[in-house]
Amino acid sequence: MGLLVDGVWHDQWYDTAKTGGRFVREDAQFRNWVTPDGSPGPTGKGGFKAELGRYHLYVSYACPWAHRTLIFRSIKRLENIISVSVVDPRMGNEGWVFGDFPGSTADTVLGKQRLYEVYLTANPAYSGRSTVPVLWDKQQQTIVSNESSEIIRMFNSAFDAFTDAGEDYYPESWRGEIDAINARIYENVNNGVYKAGFATKQDVYEDAVTALFKTLDELEERVSRSDYIVTNNNPTEADWRLFTTLVRFDAVYFGHFKCNIRRLADYRYLRDYLRRLYRTGDVASTVHIDHIKTHYYWSHATINPTRIVPVGPELEF
Numbered sequence: 001m002g003l004l005v006d007g008v009w010h011d012q013w014y015d016t017a018k019t020g021g022r023f024v025r026e027d028a029q030f031r032n033w034v035t036p037d038g039s040p041g042p043t044g045k046g047g048f049k050a051e052l053g054r055y056h057l058y059v060s061y062a063c064p065w066a067h068r069t070l071i072f073r074s075i076k077r078l079e080n081i082i083s084v085s086v087v088d089p090r091m092g093n094e095g096w097v098f099g100d101f102p103g104s105t106a107d108t109v110l111g112k113q114r115l116y117e118v119y120l121t122a123n124p125a126y127s128g129r130s131t132v133p134v135l136w137d138k139q140q141q142t143i144v145s146n147e148s149s150e151i152i153r154m155f156n157s158a159f160d161a162f163t164d165a166g167e168d169y170y171p172e173s174w175r176g177e178i179d180a181i182n183a184r185i186y187e188n189v190n191n192g193v194y195k196a197g198f199a200t201k202q203d204v205y206e207d208a209v210t211a212l213f214k215t216l217d218e219l220e221e222r223v224s225r226s227d228y229i230v231t232n233n234n235p236t237e238a239d240w241r242l243f244t245t246l247v248r249f250d251a252v253y254f255g256h257f258k259c260n261i262r263r264l265a266d267y268r269y270l271r272d273y274l275r276r277l278y279r280t281g282d283v284a285s286t287v288h289i290d291h292i293k294t295h296y297y298w299s300h301a302t303i304n305p306t307r308i309v310p311v312g313p314e315l316e317f
Helices: 064-075 115-122 148-157 172-190 192-197 202-223 237-253 268-278 289-299
Strands: 003-005 008-010 055-059 083-086 134-137 142-145
Touching: 003 115, 055 064, 064 148, 064 237, 115 134, 115 142, 142 148, 148 237, 172 192, 172 202, 172 237, 192 202, 192 237, 202 268, 237 268, 237 289
Parallel strands: 055 083
Antiparallel strands: 003 008, 055 134, 134 142
16 A cells, blocks of 8 residues: 655555544545536536446455445446446555456556556546445546545436436435434444554554444444334435445454444344345445455555465355
8 A cells, every 4th residue: 555645656555653543534526426417416517327338447455445435336336438447456555446356457547557547547646545346438638536425326316317216215215314423433334444453553443443333233223123223114424425435344344343343144134134235236246255355464564464364254244
């Protein structure tokens, strides 16, 4: 995991010494929006009209943030509208690359070998990490967005004129509650596993893992009373944002990130909730456990210097 500084690549891990042992995630820098008519969205500039075949998605099957966008591409039936390139799960000293791991692809739009070169195509002086997902505009030859939470909202509604996927996963009547639960889940669960796994001080780790399991316990109680975490009958954006962490939990976060107070399999209702989401539509086809385990155990040499990828665990879902 490296970063670009004024357009120059540096192989540099997170500097937790400057943050008191805490992992601090950087904000995404590309925050434009695809809209039905190309008008500006909540952030960024306009000019990104929803059109067939205009946009390309760069993802990793391993990354939970990129996984969100693949799920929305599937459940909103955008596979024939938005093309995809998949990076190699083995992230080394050049960051994400387009390699030969089974299931990975070439960069079919720009022909690049490294994801950071895609960022440099958009901005030759870019400074920051080259993360996935990236939503690319083939017409303007630039990055629309690298913020997953905003890309899924674009996918939820911007392309509705081209599909028959009628489900709205961010309904206006539930937005206040969705936003509130998203914020708590992001802080303590989605990003919480990283705050535990990348911590370099004991008390920092313990604070993160305590908050994580307190929130999981609350979510267990919540789904004991309802099929989904906001509405009873239908999943919303909040469920899919949580899903990508839960589906990785026992395979990676429990062991690799030391989030091991309980397994997800030990939660009766969250376990069933995960299975319910996994079996929705074609969502199962977006889950690639081989990429997930390989990425975390191979790429994080500061945590797992042998790069041995475990064979287990067996996953019920």
